[in-house]
Amino acid sequence: MNPLIKSALGKNDPALSEYKSKQMLKAYGIPVTRETLVQSPGEAAAAAQALGYPVVVKACSPRLMHKSEAGAVAVGIQDEAALLQAYDRILAAVDQPLEGMLIQEMVKGSRELVVGLTRDAQFGPCVMLGLGGVLTEVLNDTAFRVAPFDENEALDMMAELRSKKMLDHFRGQAPADRQTLAQALVAVGRMALENEAIAEIDINPLIIDPQGRLIAVDALIVLRTPDRK
Ligand code: ADP
Numbered sequence: 199m200n201p202l203i204k205s206a207l208g209k210n211d212p213a214l215s216e217y218k219s220k221q222m223l224k225a226y227g228i229p230v231t232r233e234t235l236v237q238s239p240g241e242a243a244a245a246a247q248a249l250g251y252p253v254v255v256k257a258c259s260p261r262l263m264h265k266s267e268a269g270a271v272a273v274g275i276q277d278e279a280a281l282l283q284a285y286d287r288i289l290a291a292v293d294q295p296l297e298g299m300l301i302q303e304m305v306k307g308s309r310e311l312v313v314g315l316t317r318d319a320q321f322g323p324c325v326m327l328g329l330g331g332v333l334t335e336v337l338n339d340t341a342f343r344v345a346p347f348d349e350n351e352a353l354d355m356m357a358e359l360r361s362k363k364m365l366d367h368f369r370g371q372a373p374a375d376r377q378t379l380a381q382a383l384v385a386v387g388r389m390a391l392e393n394e395a396i397a398e399i400d401i402n403p404l405i406i407d408p409q410g411r412l413i414a415v416d417a418l419i420v421l422r423t424p425d426r427k
């Protein structure tokens with residue numbers, strides 16, 4: 199069994215934290231933010247210095263699945279003073295034990311995608327591609343495939359989106375790296391097929407940066423625990 203999943207199940211965690219979810223994505227070749235998990239304000243400052251400002255600060259825990267709602271996310275942190283302030287504010291807002299505080303690069307780009315995975319009782323693992331950000335629910339613009347499928351199928355998923363033009367040249371930003379997106383969609387299906395204990399995957403958002411590169415800035419892998427089949 200994958201060691202990250204094994205250790206989470208051993209602790210009866212309902213999910214992998216953002217940090218561990220992204221380590222798993224990375225192992226499957228999906229690009230994620232550069233980030234460091236820290237345990238103190240001093241470590242946070244050193245990590246931010248190494249990454250380069252601006253940075254993002256988030257509380258990290260397998261039991262923290264909706265971080266913004268919990269006041270656990272601070273984006274666009276420009277300097278050390280703001281970093282230390284955000285660190286304290288987030289610690290005060292989140293009253294539960296943390297794996298640590300996550301310091302990550304702030305990714306530029308106004309185009310946000312969502313990649314998801316659910317298990318259908320009849321069809322098995324289904325991969326979803328949709329538009330991210332505030333418009334996700336409003337536009338309901340999504341494409342689904344039952345895993346496994348190949349990169350050509352993944353390219354077809356992109357073509358099915360009504361808002362597919364967003365993947366082309368867009369407001370002075372480069373076209374999205376469709377090949378990497380196709381590989382990511384295939385990989386998410388493979389993750390579920392190879393890891394029975396994964397119930398759901400939610401990459402939200404996957405940002406397309408101005409150069410067209412894709413970066414997962416948030417990820418959540420929900421596990422199938424005994425009380426949650
Ligand atoms: P939540 O658990 O609430 O979904 P996220 O990690 O997705 O928390 O953060 C909330 C929002 O903040 C994201 O939807 C995204 O718009 C923005 N965001 C988070 N991390 C980054 C980052 N590293 N770079 C740029 N924007 C980010």
Ligand code: MG
Nearest residue numbers: 402403416417
């Ligand atoms: Mg999110």
